[in-house]
Amino acid sequence: MQTIEKESAAGVNWQLKGSFLLNPELRQKALEVLDNTPFPTTKTEAWKYTRVAKIKNSNLSVQENPVPLTGNFGLSTDSIQYVFVNGHFSEHLSSKSYPEGLKILALSQMDEAEVRVLGGNVLLDGEVFSSINTAYATDGIYVHVSAKMQIEPIIEIIQINTEKNVLSNLRHVLVGEAFSEVQFIQRSISVNGSDNFTNVISEIHVGKNAKLTIDKLQEEHESCFQISTELVSQHQDSNFTINTFTLNGLLVRNNLTIEVDGQNCETHLNGAYILNGNQHVDNHTVVDHKVANCESNELYKGVIDGKATAVFNGKVYVRKDAQKINAFQSNANVLLSDDATINSKPELEIYADDVKCSHGSTTGQLDEEAVFYLRARGLSEASARQLMVGAFIEDVIQKIDNEPIVDRIHTILKERFNWVIE
Amino acid sequence: MSYTENDLAKDLENSEYKFGFTTDIESDRAPLGLNEDIIRFISAKKEEPEWLLDYRLKCFKIWSEMTEPSWAHISYPKPNFQGISYYAAPKQTKKYESWDDVDPEMKETMAKLGISLEEQQRLTGVAVDFVMDSVSVATSFKAKLQELGIIFCSFSDAVQEHPELVKQYMGSVVPATDNFYAALNSAVFTDGSFCYIPKGVRCPMELSTYFRINEANTGQFERTLVIADEGSYVSYLEGCTAPQRDENQLHAAVVELIALKDAEIKYSTVQNWYPGDKNGLGGIFNFVTKRGICETNAKISWTQVETGSAVTWKYPSCILKGDNSVGEFYSVAVTNNYQQADTGTKMIHLGKNTKSTIISKGISAGKSHNSYRGLVQIHKNAHNARNFSQCDSLLMTDECGAHTFPYIECKNPSAKIEHEATTSKIGEDQIFYCLQRGISEEKAISLIVNGYCKEVLNQLPMEFAVEAQKLLTISLEGSVG
Amino acid sequence: MLKITNLHASIDGKEILKGLNLEVKAGEIHAIMGPNGAGKSTLASVLAGREEYEITEGSVDFDGTDLLEMATEDRAREGLFLAFQYPVEIPGVSNVNFLRTALNEIREYRGESSISAKDFMALVKEKSAIVELDAKLASRSVNEGFSGGEKKRNEIFQMAMLDPKLAILDETDSGLDIDALRIVANGVNTLKSDKNATIVITHYQRLLDYIVPDFVHVLYDGRIVKSGPKELALELEEKGYDWIKAEFAH
């Protein structure tokens, strides 16, 4: 570990004092990038619809030491739980034991030599947030599932923020070796926290014939920022699924990049975002089919109320010679208020010919006929609408094969959005 | 059945670019390069009024401060804007009283193009305004149109004869500040077409202009302005052919359509500029800004068949300003060899109950790249706006690319937007089925591709549809993967 | 007319036809029956020239020429017609346009001049009457949105238009209602002459009540394992394929 020599970067006015994890050369590189890279503006194509000036102008600071916190933050009783508070591993809130074939460590628990090898795959050039993360990551989880191991309990990665104006940079590494099977929940919450910024990067490796699933639940306080980046590499015959549910937070950006680098892979990306108030949620996904004979399915649905704005940008690449690819992508949105906005940009970039790729994007209101039908059956207009919205989003929820998380989603829908769910 | 794909077979025999020839007419041209003096030269040559020169100079200033766009999904050697002559006119500039006065060589050129005026006049009832390099040399049916009060003339004539209309509408839909090439065009445009349909008049014939780049190294900067006054209707055809060349030629046209209350404009294009040879050498750079504005209840329909040009960058768009206005975009873009096309549309919904439809068919062959780029924007007050988009891409070889980049922006909850896109290979089962019925592979592909594009081709006026089908086939020659 | 000798064909390395022999003479109707997956459609596809199949052994003589050496379209032009079990849809291409193209290419191949629009339309009228095909279907896109039965009828209409020497009907009867079955069979019988021949692939003896075959063959496991007169079909209908399977199980 190393003490910080630079307390500002990319022109921000943040308190960046602390000790950071990743290897010094990598951090040095990140700091150099930050010196030369301004924050993106809406002129930058990848940030066309998302302004990050608010993050830049916040008075954020890195917490040097862990804060004490008690409670039980897991969704499931029999899961393995790893808890991070304000960017620091909380040993006493985390599980102590885990099954054979599994190695779980917080980065801060690892040998310096072990940590040194991590983190090199993330693109830094021109990427302010990845560079900030690389330079200032304070902790993260390292999970290694050995070959052929099927991990029964779900692994819950719980990212908690507390207090105010805290910047947490977390760096996770998840590895599923050949023929292994594992399921994660990655959940971000605020516990008496507000105006915080969580900047998290996960590098995910799905080995040959492995199956890896992540259910991601974002429910930080409505004043918080989150930028969450997943870099997934999939190998031959593997199966990767990620379900992203964004139910709170002021500004949430998800960068999901999946490189499908082996044949006969299956990739599933599902997402739902339910917004109101001044929320802004931006899902950027890239499925990069580099080799032949694979299939990917993407389904993102959004319900946007209040003055909220949602952005969906889904890109499917099919590289040259990646023949026999079936790639499907769908984005559907419902706007519930006059001040709600959706920007949808589904993209296909295809360089092979024997492919079947399609995308669809729809935006609309609820089916008025159906609302009328329900009212004719005695429902109030409000509950008729809610029922319809519920039905609209439900098919994404049904993609989750995980009871506790489904329950949690329904609870939030009830509590935050006042939905009546049966 | 006035036309079947059988006719295509004959065209197939002509595998080299069939319109690849040049006419040798002495021309009066500007020295290479671009500066204020050149603009004064163009303006003086055209005996323009002061206000237009001022406008040009203002646009030149805007252009000088802009940089070339680089976001489109295309790559090409940047044109050397100082290596282009911005004005060329046939030496004989006097206007022809009748068709007989026209230079015989020019007539021959037109005959080779298959659009001799006599024939056009006799057979099709299409009025043709023929642009040879930058100056309009022949106009027909003028008298008949005049009876109805329709003005259809060269842009230069309009500047002289209808300055108030030109002044009012030029740049009102495509301001010079819009983009790099629009600014350039606004500074240096030499000629083009002008059309005005008076209130309540339904133009009885298709108005048609064939453009043609004829002079080596001459950038073409056409300016088209179509104004459909309240309750009027016009169908306008634009078609291009160009001679084979080794150097790249720049084409940066601006087309502005104004559909006033209850008016309808149908604008059809068959674009067949020289695409370059099999190795990607030569070919036209086609950077066009086309946009129309619809007032209340008005409708603008763009139909395009794009087979030519080395590089195409073109987004015919509609600003649906008036309530209940309608915008349509039907497009077929075929790219082969090393062609690159980045085309699509923008539908800007401002008014209530506005409706737009986008049907785009991209066919990529050879080593070409074909992108659809479109924007559907629903503004806050555009209640009950509707959009339907269907963008399909067909891939013919494993070396080409097909890309789809739709932007959908919605700020009104009552809008309904549906966008769908597919990318696939040409159906092997379909080809086998045709083969089993005795149809050759090349013909089978032509049949299937024409069928694939039917929805768009159906939007074209008959004569154009026939030409378009032939072009599709010619463009895809030798493309079987 | 057609002589298949010891034909072996495989797809993706899997052998489907395993030494098939069959001879069809002009004026004859042959019925091929056999359990699902026996290789009936494979045989039709191989004869039509589908490239996915690899011919590993054997020969096919079609009126003195080596059929297997010919391109698919040339086989068609020589008079081989396949009514597909699953006819493909070709959106945007009208049936008439499609057929006119086919007809003219075949005529060109034979050194004949192309057919005039007038004669062509007359032919369409005449032939569509044979299969009682709705005139509207003739002008619609090839098979697009056709019902299962309409597709089959359209295949026979195309056959009538192209007047082949040898027609192979792959389960043309499946999906047809009783009336349509009669109409289709009637069409086949009308087109029959002593110069052409027909191979009917079917699962049901019912069709053979209408199209009376000269021979019935049982195709099982890639070979013709039994041939007989039309009564064989009745026997199959009654007893199923188990007794044949038992006889030839190895």
Ligand SMILES: Nc1ncnc2c1ncn2[C@@H]1O[C@H](COP(=O)(O)OP(=O)(O)OP(=O)(O)O)[C@@H](O)[C@H]1O
């Ligand atoms: N691409 C392929 N790869 C492997 N096996 C194949 C392939 N195509 C066909 N087959 C197999 O070949 C066998 C013969 O198929 P075929 O379609 O010829 O049967 P059929 O006799 O026509 O059956 P049915 O009565 O069901 O129409 C089947 O077992 C089928 O699964």
Ligand SMILES: [Mg+2]
């Ligand atoms: Mg079969």
